[in-house]
Amino acid sequence: MTVETNEKDLAERVKLIESMMTEGRQTTEGWGWTFVLWGVAFYAAMAWSAWGPKATLAWPVTMIAAFVLTGVIASRRARSRPRTTMGRALGAVWMATGISMFVLLIALAGEGLLETQAFMGILAAMLGVANAASSFILKWKVQFGCTVIWWATCWICVVGTDTQGTVTLLITVFLCQILFGVYCMISEARARRSEEIHA
């Protein structure tokens, strides 16, 4: 009886260790809102550069504002959530891509080397890179679908006309930022509900 009880207790402990480790690793980190925020920022920058005053400031100002806003919201949301290696890896991918894109585009624009088509192509290609890395890390087919759309957009922006590029970019931002972001947020809400039930 004692041996059986001990075995049962030991097996329970193994289960406890496994479930707790999984709980930690699978902690849901909500990043869907960032896709929506940046999608809106892209639209705002495009609208400003097309119709607003001082069009050259449109992209840098909007992007810096979106970056600051992302930082502020993220720090508020992350208060009671654990930090995971996965979260840090994904954050690093997006941060590195964002900074590289910003530096490259500002440098090119400063030297007068940036045409609209090249600008849109670089934007789409770099977002393709970040989405690809993220989808490979997460093994997430939906995000890889977004990656393919971004790469196709890059091709159309460079090979097609200005109008074709702009229209494609507008559609892609809607699909891969706004719609994908909302999809992420719904998935994250479901995952969190499931976590609460199991907690």
Added chain:
Amino acid sequence: MVHGKLRLALLSLLAGVETAEFTWLRTKTGATDGNLGAQLMKLEEAGYVAMKKKFVQRKPQTIYRLTEKGRTALSEYIAALKTLLGGAM
């Protein structure tokens, strides 16, 4: 030290993350503030977890992480469990 169920759960939780806040550990374990605080203190005294207090937007936060000593202790405990269970089978 590792054998206590709540302490074992805490070490296992912390093994899956880089750092975790007190309230998250409380939610995941379902322990009371007092019990959780006491067990975490024991683990800290043993050098298995490290604690850091900080303020985020003027609100206090207590952050915990598993130390190398804690990770080794947990690994050894798991290995011992496996041996015991393997021997019993």
